[in-house]
Amino acid sequence: MNEPTPVDTYETLYLRLQEVVAQLEAGELSLAETLKLYEQGTLLAAECQRLLDAAELRVQQVQVGEA
Amino acid sequence: MHEALTVSAVASYLSELLEVHPLFGDLWIEGELSEFKRHSASGHCYFNLKDAHALLRGVMWRSDAARLAAMPKSGDHVLAHGRLAFYVPRGDLQIYVDRFVPAGAGLLNARFEELKARLEREGLFAAERKRPLPPRPRHLLLVTAPGGAALQDMLTILARRCPLVTVTVVPCLVQGERAPDSIVAALYQAYTLSGDLIILARGGGSLEDLWAFNDEAVARAIFASPVPLISGVGHETDTTIADFVADVRAPTPSAAAELAVPALAELHEQLHYTRLRLQRLVDQDLKHRRDAVQSAHALVERHAPRRRLARDRQQLDDLARRVLRAAHMATERRRLALQGLHGQLEALSPLATLARGYAVVRNARSGAVLTSPHEAPPATALRLTLRDGEVAATVDR
Known part of the structure; x- marks a missing residue:
């Protein structure tokens, strides 16, 4: 479970997307900051979308007595 | 041949054997109750548990009996839970029952109910320890x-x-x-x-x-x-x-x-709304900024030097117009005055009299105008001024 799973990646990206939205909501930003956040948010949303579209169930089985 | 043992030693040994045996400490026995009696003073119950071939004596203490939903009676077919022990003073092997379940319910069910009740008492099912599931x-x-x-x-x-x-x-x-x-x-x-x-x-x-x-x-x-x-x-x-x-x-x-x-659909939907929110936020932000720029521009415009200059220039124009008008009026006034004077002058001019045939007589030497004969003895040289020229003359007498 060391390598990041798609859901980890999705969750991380989605969390960041929410942070971006929250920052924009809080306001008090310069135009440059706003535009930068907007660009980030757009990229994050697109990546989230891509992950959802490409999602495939990952199944692994542990050996009895492993761990 | 072993050494003879005392009764006490045998009884104690039997008692200990039963105590440490893994089965007898916790067992269910199915059978029929007989001679079930509740001791009126102590509250303990005494009975036999039997089937077609065998019989065990049993006892249930008052504290356990008090928890029974219904008091069993002789003839009941029951499942009894408890431990088997040897009562040394009387040499009785007895089952110490802590609960009865009607045998019809089945042993599995009886065990289930017993465990369920016990774990519930322990708090394993407590609603306040149920955790919410992670949303994603x-x-x-x-x-x-x-x-x-x-x-x-x-x-x-x-x-x-x-x-x-x-x-x-x-x-x-x-x-x-x-x-x-x-x-x-x-x-x-x-x-x-x-x-x-x-x-x-x-x-x-x-x-x-x-x-x-x-x-x-x-x-x-x-x-x-x-x-x-x-x-x-x-x-x-x-x-x-x-x-x-x-x-x-x-x-x-x-x-x-x-x-x-x-459902993945929920994630899609969530993402969709987050995107919309992002877009709306930025659109709003940009609109606010445009509005702010616009109102600032209007403010600057109101104080712009160009407007100030225009206002000054207009004032200047006004002034210039007023000066011109005043100057014009002053000139006109003087011209009219001059005209009046000129007319008056015309009226008083001797030249008009001369034009009618009069003459002005002056002493030719002194230039003085003569108004009396005394001022012109004979031989005085005179200068006569006519309308359009002069004539020299001499007084005769």
Whole structure:
């Protein structure tokens, strides 16, 4: 479970997307900051979308007595 | 030949044997009650438990009798739970019963009820310790039989609903004598796998098939789960001890899988709304900025030097016009005055008189105008001024 799973990646990206939205909501930003956040948010949303579209169930089985 | 033993020694030895024996300390006995009596003073109950071939004496203490829902009576077919012990002073082997269950209910059921009541008292089912399920689990652990239909059903649903989740199958036996130990081991193995949600599942079966999920050790292992656990055991109508201990009870393995993860569609929708919000926020922000720029521009415009200059220039124009008008009027006034004077002058001019034939007579030498004959003795040289010239003359007499 060391390598990041798609859901980890999705969750991380989605969390960041929410942070971006929250920052924009809080306001008090310069135009440059706003535009930068907007660009980030757009990229994050697109990546989230891509992950959802490409999602495939990952199944692994542990050996009895492993761990 | 051994040395002879005392009665006490034999009785004590027998008593100890029964005490340490793994079966006699905790057992269920099925049989018919006879000579059931409740001692009126002490409240303890004394009875026999028998079947066609044998009889055991039994006793139930007042404290246990007080918990009975209904007092049994002679002739009842019962399941009795308790321990077998040797009462040394009287040489009686007795069963010390702590609960009775009608035999019709079946032994499994009796055990189930007994365990359920005990664990409930201990707080293993307490509502306040039920944890909410993670809204979007990342790593889902399925503790179930590796080849079972339950696993296939769950994987199908998970793949359809939310292929984003990572699933780890922790295999265990789900029926048979070794199932409880296997389930306990699998659960503890699962607890090491850093999942954020566990499903303990087994497909449908008979009451006996599901029995491993009514095991006390399994119940305690579930209670020990560090993350929320969903039970999905058997069919809708089956309820196991595992279901009571689990954070969430799902009626079937498939239902457990449905409960465990959000539908991908929900994620899509969530993402969609987040995107809309992002867009709206930025649009609003830009609109606010444009508005701010516009009103600032208007403010600057109002104080612009150009406007000030225009105003000054207009004032200047006004002034210039007023000056011109005043100057013009002054000139006009003077011209009119001059004209008047000129007329007056015309009227007074002697030249007009001369034009009518008069002459001005002057002493030619002194230039003085003569107004009397005394001023002109004979031979005085005169100068006569006529309309358009002068004439020299001399006085005769």
